[in-house]
Amino acid sequence: MKYNTRLGEIEINENEIITFEKGIPGFEHLRKFSVISLKDTLPILWLVSLEDENVSLPIIDPWIVDKNYEIEISNEDIKELEIEDKEKVAVWAILTIPSGHPEETTVNLxxxxxxxxxxGKGKQIILDTEKYKIKHKLSEFSFQE
Structure with a gap:
C-alpha cells in the first residue's frame, strides 16, 4: 500500500507496519509506523507515521553511537511486545536534529x-538507569559503523 509521508510517497507492505499500541510519547494518538531507510541519510533511518504524513522521527542504531550500549528489557515489556526470540528484536535511538544546526544533534539513549x-509491535521504553541521558550530544561519540 502507498503512504504519503514527510519523506514522500512510499510503498509499505503489511509486514513492514509496526504498531505502537500506546503510541510514542508526544505522539500517543499515532499507532502505525514503519522504519524507512534512505541511502542519503545512512546510518540514520526514519520511523515514519503512516497516519500523519508530517511525523517522521530520525533514528539510529544505538550501538553505532556507543559500542558498549546496554539495554535491559523488562519482563513486562517482553510480554507486551510478545518477544519470543531476541534475535528478532530491533532497538533504535531517536535523534533530535535542530533545524539549521545539525552539529547540535542529540541522541536519546x-x-x-x-x-x-x-x-510488528513496538514501544518506546525508558531504561531504569542513570547511565544514559535523553539528550546526549551526538558529537561526543565516535561512530562505530
Missing part, C-alpha cells in the same frame, strides 16, 4: 524504541 520485528 535513555528511552530507546524497541521493535519485535516478527510480530
Amino acid at each position: 535513555r528511552a530507546p524504541i524497541v521493535i519485535n520485528m516478527e510480530k
Whole structure:
C-alpha cells in the first residue's frame, strides 16, 4: 500500500507496519509506523507515521553511537511486545536534529524504541538507569559503523 509521508510517497507492505499500541510519547494518538531507510541519510533511518504524513522521527542504531550500549528489557515489556526470540528484536535511538544546526544533534539513549520485528509491535521504553541521558550530544561519540 502507498503512504504519503514527510519523506514522500512510499510503498509499505503489511509486514513492514509496526504498531505502537500506546503510541510514542508526544505522539500517543499515532499507532502505525514503519522504519524507512534512505541511502542519503545512512546510518540514520526514519520511523515514519503512516497516519500523519508530517511525523517522521530520525533514528539510529544505538550501538553505532556507543559500542558498549546496554539495554535491559523488562519482563513486562517482553510480554507486551510478545518477544519470543531476541534475535528478532530491533532497538533504535531517536535523534533530535535542530533545524539549521545539525552539529547540535542529540541522541536519546535513555528511552530507546524497541521493535519485535516478527510480530510488528513496538514501544518506546525508558531504561531504569542513570547511565544514559535523553539528550546526549551526538558529537561526543565516535561512530562505530
